[in-house]
Amino acid sequence: MTDKPILTLKDVSIEFPTPSGIVQAVKNLSLTVNPGIKVGFIGESGSGKTTTALSIMQMLESPGRVSTGEILLGEAQTKVLDLNEEEMRKTRLSRVSYIPQGAMNSLNPVMRVQNQMWDAVVAHEGKTDLNELQRRSDAALESVGLPARVGRLYPHELSGGMKQRVCIALGVILTPELIIADEPTSALDVVTQRHVMQTLTEVQAKIGCGLILIGHDMGLMAQSVDQLAVLKDGVLVEHGSTRQIIENPQHPYTKELISSVPLVGGESFLSPAVSAPASQKEGPDALLEFRDVSKVYGDVTALHAMSFALQGDTPQIISIVGQSGSGKSTMGSLMLGFNHPSTGQVLYEGKDVARLSPSQSLDFRKNVQAVFQDPYACFNPFYRVDHALKFPFKQFGLSKSEAHTQQAMEDACHAVGLDPDLILRRYPHQLSGGQRQRLIVARALMLSPKLLIADEPVSMVDASLRATILKNIYDLKDKHGISILYITHDLATAYHVSDYVIVLYHGRIAEAGPPKEVIGDPKHPYTQLLIDSIPWPDMNRAWGTARGDEVEHMLEGSDGPATVFRGEIEGFGLKTGAA
Amino acid sequence: MADNTTSSAPMTRAERRLQKRMKRFDNPWMNPKLIWGVCLLLGIVGLGLLGRLLWNLDLVFTGSAPLKLPPVGFENLRRQEGVWDYPLGTDGSGRDLLALIVMGAPNSLWVGLLASLIGMSTGIILGFTAGFVGGRTDDVIRVLSDVMITIPPLLILVVFQAAYGDVSLAMMSLLIAGFLWQSPTRLIRAQVLSMRESGYVQMARLSGASTSHIMFREMLPNLVPYLFGSFIANVTTAIVTAVGLEVLGLGPQRIPTLGRTIYEAINAGALIQNLWWWWGIPTVLLAVMFIGLLMINLGLDEVSNPRLRRLS
Numbered sequence: 083m084t085d086k087p088i089l090t091l092k093d094v095s096i097e098f099p100t101p102s103g104i105v106q107a108v109k110n111l112s113l114t115v116n117p118g119i120k121v122g123f124i125g126e127s128g129s130g131k132t133t134t135a136l137s138i139m140q141m142l143e144s145p146g147r148v149s150t151g152e153i154l155l156g157e158a159q160t161k162v163l164d165l166n167e168e169e170m171r172k173t174r175l176s177r178v179s180y181i182p183q184g185a186m187n188s189l190n191p192v193m194r195v196q197n198q199m200w201d202a203v204v205a206h207e208g209k210t211d212l213n214e215l216q217r218r219s220d221a222a223l224e225s226v227g228l229p230a231r232v233g234r235l236y237p238h239e240l241s242g243g244m245k246q247r248v249c250i251a252l253g254v255i256l257t258p259e260l261i262i263a264d265e266p267t268s269a270l271d272v273v274t275q276r277h278v279m280q281t282l283t284e285v286q287a288k289i290g291c292g293l294i295l296i297g298h299d300m301g302l303m304a305q306s307v308d309q310l311a312v313l314k315d316g317v318l319v320e321h322g323s324t325r326q327i328i329e330n331p332q333h334p335y336t337k338e339l340i341s342s343v344p345l346v347g348g349e350s351f352l353s354p355a356v357s358a359p360a361s362q363k364e365g366p367d368a369l370l371e372f373r374d375v376s377k378v379y380g381d382v383t384a385l386h387a388m389s390f391a392l393q394g395d396t397p398q399i400i401s402i403v404g405q406s407g408s409g410k411s412t413m414g415s416l417m418l419g420f421n422h423p424s425t426g427q428v429l430y431e432g433k434d435v436a437r438l439s440p441s442q443s444l445d446f447r448k449n450v451q452a453v454f455q456d457p458y459a460c461f462n463p464f465y466r467v468d469h470a471l472k473f474p475f476k477q478f479g480l481s482k483s484e485a486h487t488q489q490a491m492e493d494a495c496h497a498v499g500l501d502p503d504l505i506l507r508r509y510p511h512q513l514s515g516g517q518r519q520r521l522i523v524a525r526a527l528m529l530s531p532k533l534l535i536a537d538e539p540v541s542m543v544d545a546s547l548r549a550t551i552l553k554n555i556y557d558l559k560d561k562h563g564i565s566i567l568y569i570t571h572d573l574a575t576a577y578h579v580s581d582y583v584i585v586l587y588h589g590r591i592a593e594a595g596p597p598k599e600v601i602g603d604p605k606h607p608y609t610q611l612l613i614d615s616i617p618w619p620d621m622n623r624a625w626g627t628a629r630g631d632e633v634e635h636m637l638e639g640s641d642g643p644a645t646v647f648r649g650e651i652e653g654f655g656l657k658t659g660a661a
Numbered sequence: 662m663a664d665n666t667t668s669s670a671p672m673t674r675a676e677r678r679l680q681k682r683m684k685r686f687d688n689p690w691m692n693p694k695l696i697w698g699v700c701l702l703l704g705i706v707g708l709g710l711l712g713r714l715l716w717n718l719d720l721v722f723t724g725s726a727p728l729k730l731p732p733v734g735f736e737n738l739r740r741q742e743g744v745w746d747y748p749l750g751t752d753g754s755g756r757d758l759l760a761l762i763v764m765g766a767p768n769s770l771w772v773g774l775l776a777s778l779i780g781m782s783t784g785i786i787l788g789f790t791a792g793f794v795g796g797r798t799d800d801v802i803r804v805l806s807d808v809m810i811t812i813p814p815l816l817i818l819v820v821f822q823a824a825y826g827d828v829s830l831a832m833m834s835l836l837i838a839g840f841l842w843q844s845p846t847r848l849i850r851a852q853v854l855s856m857r858e859s860g861y862v863q864m865a866r867l868s869g870a871s872t873s874h875i876m877f878r879e880m881l882p883n884l885v886p887y888l889f890g891s892f893i894a895n896v897t898t899a900i901v902t903a904v905g906l907e908v909l910g911l912g913p914q915r916i917p918t919l920g921r922t923i924y925e926a927i928n929a930g931a932l933i934q935n936l937w938w939w940w941g942i943p944t945v946l947l948a949v950m951f952i953g954l955l956m957i958n959l960g961l962d963e964v965s966n967p968r969l970r971r972l973s
Contacts (some may be wrong), residue, residue, distance in 0.1 A: 447867060460861055460863075461866050473870070
């Protein structure tokens with residue numbers, strides 16, 4: 083193998099003409115990728131990382147175009163931009179392959195996996211013998227650690243991680259010189275993420291091709307790539323070896339990206355108030371109580387029977403942690419009364435949530451509020467964003483006058499660090515995801531409920547904003563005395579914000595206790611697996627061990643090891659199984 | 662746009678076209694199709710209004726004018742020239758054609774609009790009920806609308822109208838509306854089912870909103886583009902159905918409509934006698950109406966669905 087770079091970007095600028103003028107998506111970017119090297123493109127959404135990658139394949143969305151510069155590909159130093167449509171078609175996949183973000187939607191649902199792989203081969207090499215095709219697709223699947231029988235399955239028969247690995251197999255079947263992976267793991271949970279990244283780097287090392295990994299998670303980058311290119315607003319602000327950038331970042335933006343990844347153990351990004359305010363709770367009954375609650379959907383038990391009582395005398399944050407499918411979101415919707423339990427009762431201040439009178443129901447709604455995962459869906463696109471704040475405020479009879487409502491909205495905006503003059507009169511699509519999520523937090527603050535259910539509040543927000551929003555949520559407890567149930571898959575943030583952690587696995591409690599014990603020193607194999615799988619921006623940590631499979635296998639066998647209780651805290655009692 | 666022109670002095674044709682398209686992209690309502698369509702329909706309404714002010718409408722009565730006169734500038738088979746008293750000619754029973762279309766064209770449009778309005782309202786109510794209440798109610802409404810879709814409307818309407826004999830315009834609209842509510846019902850039900858799970862509806866539930874608030878204040882505004890499109894499409898269907906019935910000689914007997922005029926022309930052998938203005942002019946007006954409606958529908962599609970007005 084020569085030392086010639088596999089990809090050279092020389093002074094590339096990309097622009098999008100729009101009605102209000104030309105938008106420069108990428109400005110004068112120069113970069114080389116050597117064979118066998120993994121380069122990470124990191125930046126926020128809109129920083130031009132995907133646009134750059136797409137331009138390498140001439141796949142920019144119309145009317146975008148490369149205005150200046152040139153792109154040289156492979157040892158042959160092909161000028162990509164001068165290729166015509168047919169030449170480009172032959173180049174894609176055979177020389178540059180692309181692994182898309184949402185593998186779930188990238189496979190044809192009505193075709194067997196292997197037929198889709200054969201299509202790729204036939205499109206580039208012409209008619210091929212069926213046995214040969216079968217051999218090639220089996221080999222490609224094997225290279226990503228999937229048995230050959232997977233080829234005969236349809237996409238809906240595969241799990242998310244398997245689909246992503248099939249996409250990788252598809253990407254490497256023609257042994258390209260360069261693989262572009264666009265956030266290949268963003269839709270997967272941490273355990274699967276580690277598995278997929280392992281597969282990807284193994285395959286890449288085997289072929290010896292270049293790899294461009296696009297992402298926004300500094301932790302993931304640190305654990306998997308050799309070189310980092312940090313992009314901000316279309317400008318390459320920093321480029322170098324990963325170790326050099328992680329250990330000695332030069333640009334302030336890079337520093338911000340690194341510090342935005344919360345670490346288990348490390349320094350907290352929160353500054354607890356000196357004196358926590360008293361809770362707003364009245365009466366002797368527990369604020370929220372689960373009494374032998376379980377939930378069954380058809381044949382599937384989403385949540386096994388459990389009981390707990392959150393007293394709420396002092397505001398607390400209880401974290402519920404688990405992968406997708408662990409039953410944590412089911413718990414959230416049970417608490418909000420959107421769903422009713424199959425057995426047992428959910429009690430709010432001693433009253434069954436399923437049997438509230440209309441006036442009690444309004445009181446329950448006022449006092450139990452939520453922040454949902456998807457900030458893009460939470461605002462009605464028809465109204466300006468202040469509708470979402472104003473309406474409940476009036477509905478719950480908190481508003482004294484129009485001016486009072488306005489004042490309350492502005493105060494709430496200031497409290498979460500938004501400028502009300504710029505934000506409130508806008509339409510949802512004019513705001514970023516981070517701004518919207520903060521507005522939802524502001525909404526909760528305005529209503530000052532007694533309990534807030536935060537269901538994955540930061541998982542769809544850019545990494546650099548997560549800490550800010552979590553801080554906003556933490557402030558609700560710290561300054562406004564609101565108890566919070568924080569539902570998440572992110573153990574690192576749970577470690578910092580919570581007073582008590584419950585780890586759920588397949589609807590059962592795996593481990594529960596104060597965060598210092600549960601997350602700092604996990605005893606249950608599942609918790610250990612979860613913590614091992616978190617990528618950290620630490621070059622010296624071995625992330626890619628293959629222990630994951632065994633642990634998962636062990637957990638799947640029976641009902642798994644029994645729940646590990648790691649201590650109690652005041653005001654929160656928990657037990658599993660029917661009483 | 663300024664920097665675009667400086668970079669390459671003479672713009673290619675493609676670039677100029679792109680620029681023009683982007684200007685259009687700026688304000689979706691300045692959609693040429695939409696504007697043309699609205700103008701055509703307003704033309705029909707204007708014809709009705711101005712005609713009532715400026716023309717003698719007594720000329721719609723039988724025998725109020727000479728028979729079978731051609732429009733101005735033409736001759737009929739009897740070598741009679743058209744006269745300015747009856748600029749569009751007269752029909753076989755001595756009625757002025759201009760007066761007929763002044764009365765008839767808005768009537769046809771009115772039947773279409775009214776039928777569509779009734780059908781859509783029924784569809785909205787049933788669709789929301791089915792989507793929201795669910796369970797048994799949903800089953801009943803769904804099965805009913807599915808069954809109704811399979812029944813050919815013209816067949817039933819012919820029987821009904823024949824039984825009723827002479828009907829009023831409103832009655833006819835009502836009968837036609839009986840076959841227009843099914844597709845909006847299905848469409849809205851599907852939308853409501855998907856919107857029920859959306860974040861903003863959950864947010865509204867958290868805000869203690871009542872069911873009617875969620876239905877009409879949170880969901881309905883987001884359905885407006887669908888409803889508009891569906892409404893216009895239904896107007897077209899309703900007019901086609903109404904004209905179809907009228908050309909068969911059914912429908913209102915004493916009120917001039919475009920369809921009835923065509924029916925009479927066919928009945929009196931206008932095709933053989935080369936009285937082309939008798940059936941031709943109402944047909945042209947109907948064509949204008951349909952083209953106008955089609956344009957509005959295409960225009961609305963582009964307004965509500967930005968993907969259709971992609972820049973290139």
